[in-house]
Amino acid sequence: MKYVAFFILGLAFWLLITFRITVPNVIAGSAASLICTLIFARYYFSSVGKLVDPRRWFWFLVYLFVFIWSCIKANFDVAYRVLHPKMPIKPGIVKIKTVLKSEFAKMLLANSITMTPGTLTVDIIGDDLYIHWIYIRSQDPEVYTKMITGAFERYIKKFVE
Numbered sequence: 001m002k003y004v005a006f007f008i009l010g011l012a013f014w015l016l017i018t019f020r021i022t023v024p025n026v027i028a029g030s031a032a033s034l035i036c037t038l039i040f041a042r043y044y045f046s047s048v049g050k051l052v053d054p055r056r057w058f059w060f061l062v063y064l065f066v067f068i069w070s071c072i073k074a075n076f077d078v079a080y081r082v083l084h085p086k087m088p089i090k091p092g093i094v095k096i097k098t099v100l101k102s103e104f105a106k107m108l109l110a111n112s113i114t115m116t117p118g119t120l121t122v123d124i125i126g127d128d129l130y131i132h133w134i135y136i137r138s139q140d141p142e143v144y145t146k147m148i149t150g151a152f153e154r155y156i157k158k159f160v161e
Contacts, residue, residue: 006041063155
């Protein structure tokens with residue numbers, strides 16, 4: 001079953017990238033998806049049931065909206081800091097403890113933080129993420145953990161773990 005799911009996802013990804021549904025394109029996409037499935041499917045998807053659960057897809061869509069909104073706010077914040085005559089920055093590296101358990105979830109959180117302007121994930125060691133932050137607003141670990149991870153961690157936990 002996981003091979004079928006991997007093949008379908010690969011073909012869907014191919015069609016999204018090429019954005020053409022023609023017979024030659026579907027044949028080429030099917031061939032590429034079949035080759036990728038035969039080589040890589042054994043490394044992914046320990047449980048296909050998680051992949052087709054509609055609740056997880058709902059929370060993924062909610063996460064996308066939260067992520068996009070956070071990026072928009074962060075872009076304005078960074079633009080303000082760059083355009084301000086005194087350039088109010090107070091950079092530093094903070095250590096954040098995550099409650100996420102799977103490596104994939106931690107990687108998704110780290111990449112979400114990195115793709116948000118003003119923050120950059122430097123390293124992940126165990127349950128700790130080291131984040132370079134353009135303006136450290138608090139010295140309290142609980143406060144800056146909530147400020148940086150925000151809703152990312154909550155929604156990632158709902159659709160990944």
